[in-house]
Amino acid sequence: MTLAARPIEARPLMRRLAIAWEPYLYSAPTVILIVTVMLVPLVVGISYAFRDIQLLNPFSGGYVGLAHFRELWQDQAFFEALRNTVWWTGASVALQFFFGLILALLLNVPFAGRGLVQALVFLPWAVPSFLAGLNWAWLFNPVVGPLPHWLFALGILSSPENILSDPNLAMWGPIAANVWWGIPFFAITMLAAMQAIPADLYEAAAIDGAGPLQRFGSITLPFLAPTIAITVLLRTVWIANFADLIVVMTGGGPADRTQILASYIFTQAFKRLDFGYASAVSLVLLVLLLIYSLLIVALRQTVLNRS
Amino acid sequence: MRNFRLIGTVAHRLALLVYIAVALFPLYWLLKIAVTPDKLLYTEGVRLWPSHITWSHFRFVIENSDFPIFFRNSVIVSGSTAVVVTALSSLSGYALSRFSFRFKFWLVGLMLVTQMFPLVMLVAPIFKLLSPLGLTNSLTGLVIVYTAFNLPFATFLMQSFFDGIPKDLEEAAMIDGASQFTAFREIILPLTLPGIAATLGFVFTAAWSELLFALMLISGNDAATFPVGLLGFVSKFAVDFGQMMAAGVLALIPACIFFLLIQRYLVQGLTAGAVKG
Amino acid sequence: MASIDIAGITKNFGNIEVLHGIDLDIEDGEFIVLVGPSGCGKSTLLRMIAGLEEVSSGDITIAGRRVNDLAPRDRDIAMVFQSYALYPHMNVAGNMSYSLRLRRTAKDRIAQAVSGAAGKLGLEPLLDRRPKALSGGQRQRVAMGRAIVRQPKAFLFDEPLSNLDARLREQMRAEIKRLHAELGATSIYVTHDQIEAMTLADRIVAMQGGVVQQVGTPLDLYDRPANLFVAGFIGSPGMNFLPGRYDAAPGPAVILADGARIALPLDPGLAPGAEVTLGIRPEHVALGESGGMEAGVDLIEPTGLGIILHLSLQGVGLKAFTADRGVLNSGPSIRVSLPSAHLHLFDSAGNRVALR
Incomplete structure (x- = not known):
């Protein structure tokens, strides 16, 4: 029997073209969608920052130059939101990272039932963010939630009130929800990175006489450092942009004490329908985040170069 | 000791x-x-x-509210988004994993930058883009927007799964007589099923919980998804905690089921995807 | 079955040229082994023949047809990978029949071809198993089976035995040789193992640094290595090299560093005083004879088959191989001589100077 190849004429030019085009064919749908739905709107959005765009005002749309930014400079609420953003982002990332790392360390030890435990502790991540916000808002509500009563019993609160309506404490509500919701992401990332560390390194260190803490300090941490750096960077950017929980839980109140830039933009755009101003605020946030990312990347590069 | x-x-x-x-x-x-x-x-x-x-709260929510509509809308939007994103991201993830091409650097850069900017900023331009096409207040419009938003991360996630599959396999298939695309379809994709499951689950959950764009692009109950419906529900029935929470429990169920099914693969695949993405 | 012609092949990765103009004519049915250290370009050359790497310049012709721009699937060749590259989600029969299914071969002919190949390789009881459930040697057989069901124009092997343990490797080596004798298919086999090269090849192509160093039958390369690289690479333990100078009077000889004078069997026609390297295989070093030179014994390695002695001759290392177990009792030094009939001579550029 003969199993000859299908007779195909050699068409060098066609084949070369096909080879050159293949990767573009695979990625074209993705690129087209990202460019039309994200990149083009981004550029348009940046242009809005210099225009007078009000959704219900048919006479708006003209260029106003830097007027929005001048207004911004005078806007007390903006600076308050900026301060809140730093506080919200810093506290959320730090606590998520701390508890996430501990959880990853706990899960990195083999034990019976690890799969089930892992599924349970990672479950909060599956909870839709708006629902997580509502859920925690209800937990903080003294009418149906136990938290104010428990905090009162522990002497942390002077009376079982809703901390979401206390200007001094309100920010802790969304932060608690965010930490609860975000621990799994950190834990999953750290756990995956830990499982990539070769086991014989630990064995060698143990034979060399290193205790558990020394092993953590001299093997686990250095190995995790790149993952930690990049995860913290991404999560910081992401949480700074993350308005869902605040919009759902406090709407920025009371007295704007939980208003972060992302929720402020949301409020400007949808409550006041002033897209021009909202875009100006977005642009400032974008620039700040870019500067932050570049700083972190530069810092990481210097640290890497030194070692 | x-x-x-x-x-x-x-x-x-x-x-x-x-x-x-x-x-x-x-x-x-x-x-x-x-x-x-x-x-x-x-x-x-x-x-x-x-x-x-x-169980009366559950019964009330299911029988006397628009809840079943929200549920249906959310299932349609999240399900279609998950399927479309997974299909497209397996193609683009494969391109990133297997080819080197001039545009690759820019593609990766583009996708990284999209992870950085405030999505809120896109609401108005996207609204203006979709409005003349009749895609506001429509589930199709939401699917398109969610698909674009989820593609970068899903692409990185799929790429990390493809990276874990030896290149030898499709080379062997190509020598056996397959084109690159046949090798991708018949050899590589079946081996990436865990990655496909993880991506499906991840995108489904993300689309299920999206709030801002659902609020902005949809008005009225007919095309409202769960988050929007539930928020409306909250203000409408502000006093009835039982019914609100019953609705919340129902909103939670599909996401949790999906998550429990795929969480194993997610942990396995998120390493590279999360770090790169 | 087909002949394969390779003419002036070069390969660039970016700005780096890794293959510098390879020419090779492979006869129909010939078994060619590409051998060389890792990074010499042998695998790249094989992958270019397979169509997995683009050709930068030059021509590859299979059965008289230029294939440079043909996709791998249109070249009608089969390849066995180092990793075997078995499809994990198909069973053994599925792996073996995939190429035929892609070509839409009739079902009964597929069954016939698979059972024929399975019979040749002793795979019949394993046809329903997944690769995961196979041992390393069995996987290797399946990879071979996948190649032979197709009856392709040529077989390509990319270090197919290097993941096996020594015993299995020996067994599979013999099996490959038997299969080749039976099928008579043109085969190109890449390895870094010179024993595989020696035992399998009709002709060996020794490569280094992206250049073909020598092409010839195994014994050609063993007895008349074209240069220092081939001389050192083929043979184990490797050939001894002794640096020295050529001297023409009173007779043709090489003067070693310490002044010892080694007579050559004939006049190689070199300028007196020219720097040369003298080579001799360990099994040709004569031991324990009166006369000769005094060498220190550094180390004795019995291999069972014989004994390897690590000697030092005036500070230069020298290995000797002998079947005579008497040397096990030798003292701290031993008399050695280098018989002129077995000497190899290389000029200052490292190229062979004929002595026979």
């Missing part, structure tokens, strides 16, 4: 127990209020389990 080890084990299990308790308690409370009869809501406010339970 032996005692020391025992104490360590006990502490380890206790710590995990605390984590499980903290993770599950809010969800437990949601369920508890949902089944608490109205008349016991205040008198037994902080009891861990009510003395009587009732």
Whole structure:
């Protein structure tokens, strides 16, 4: 029997073209969608920052130059939101990272039932963010939630009130929800990175006489450092942009004490329908985040170069 | 030494127990209020389990509200988004994993930058883009927007799965007589099923919980998804906690089922995807 | 079955040229082994023949047809990978029949071809198993089976035995040789193992640094290595090299560093005083004879088959191989001589100077 190849004429030019085009064919749908739905709107959005765009005002749309930014400079609420953003982002990332790392360390030890435990502790991540916000808002509500009563019993609160309506404490509500919701992401990332560390390194260190803490300090941490750096960077950017929980839980109140830039933009755009101003605020946030990312990347590069 | 080890084990299990308790308690409370009869809501406010339970809240939500519409809309939007994103991202992830091409650097850069900017900023331009096409207030419009938003991360996730599959396999297939695309379809894709499951689950969950764009692009109940519907529900029935939480529990179920099915693969595949993405 | 012609092949990765003009004519049915250290370009050359790497310049012709721009699937060749590259989600029969299914071969002919190949390789009881459930040697057989069901124009092997343990490797080596004798298919086999090269090849192509160093039958390369690289690479333990200078009077000889004078069997026609390297295989070093030179014994390695002695001759290392177990009792030094009939001579550029 003969199993000859299908007779195909050699068409060098066609084949070369096909080879050159293949990767573009695979990625074209993705690129087209990202460019039309994200990149083009981004550029348009940046242009809005210099225009007078009000959704219900048919006479708006003209260029106003830097007027929005001048207004911004005078806007007390903006600076308050900026301060809140730093506080919200810093506290959320730090606590998520701390508890996430501990959880990853706990899960990195083999034990019976690890799969089930892992599924349970990672479950909060599956909870839709708006629902997580509502859920925690209800937990903080003294009418149906136990938290104010428990905090009162522990002497942390002077009376079982809703901390979401206390200007001094309100920010802790969304932060608690965010930490609860975000621990799994950190834990999953750290756990995956830990499982990539070769086991014989630990064995060698143990034979060399290193205790558990020394092993953590001299093997686990250095190995995790790149993952930690990049995860913290991404999560910081992401949480700074993350308005869902605040919009759902406090709407920025009371007295704007939980208003972060992302929720402020949301409020400007949808409550006041002033897209021009909202875009100006977005642009400032974008620039700040870019500067932050570049700083972190530069810092990481210097640290890497030194070692 | 032996005692020391025992104490360590006990502490380890206790710590995990605390984590499980903290993770599950809010969800437990949601369920508890949902089944608490109205008349016991205040008198037994902080009891861990009510003395009587009732399913009437669930019945009311399902029978007397727009809830089934929201549910249907969310299933359609999240399901289609998950399927479309997974299909497109397996193609683009494969391109990133297997080809080197001039545009690759820019593609990766583009996708990284999209992870950085405030999506809120896109609401107005996207609204203006979709409005003349009749895609506002439509589920199709939401699917398009969600698909674009989820593609970058999904692409990185799929790429990390493809990276784990030896290149030899499709080379062997190509020598056996397959084109690159046949090799991709018949050899590589079947081996990436865990990655496909993880991506499906991830995108489904993300689309299920998206709030801002659903709020902005949809007005009225007909095309409202769960988050929007539930928020509207909250203000409408502000006094009836039982019904709100019953709706919340129902909103939670599909996401949790999906998550439990795929979480194994997610942990396995998120390493590279999350770090790169 | 087909002949394969390779003419002036070069390969660039970016700005780096890794293959510098390879010419090779492979006869129909010939078994060619490409051998060389890792990074010499042998695998790249094989992958170019397979169509997995683009050709930068030059021509590859299979059965008289230029294939440079043909996709791998249109070249009608089969390849066995180092990793075997078995499809994990198909069973053994599925792996073996995939190429035929892609070509839409009739079902009964597929079954016939698979059972024929399975019979040749002793795979019949394993046809329903997944690759995961196979041992390393069995996987290797399946990879071979996948190649032979197709009856392709040529077989390509990319270090197919290097993942096996020594015993299995020996067994599979013999099996490959038997299969080749039976099928008579043109085969190109890449390895870094010179024993595989020696035992399998009709002709060996020794490569280094992206250049073909020598092409010839195994014994050609063993007895008349074209240069220092081939001389050192083929043979184990490797050939001894002794640096020295050529001296023409009173007779043709090499003067070693310490002044010892080694007579050559004939006049190689070199300029007196020229720097040369003298080579001799360990099994040709004569031991324990009166006369000769005094060498220190550094180390004795019995291999069972014989004994390897690590000697030092005036500070230069020298290995000797002998079947005579008497040397096990030798003292701290031993008399050695280098018989002129077995000497190899290389000029200052490292190229062979004929002595026979």
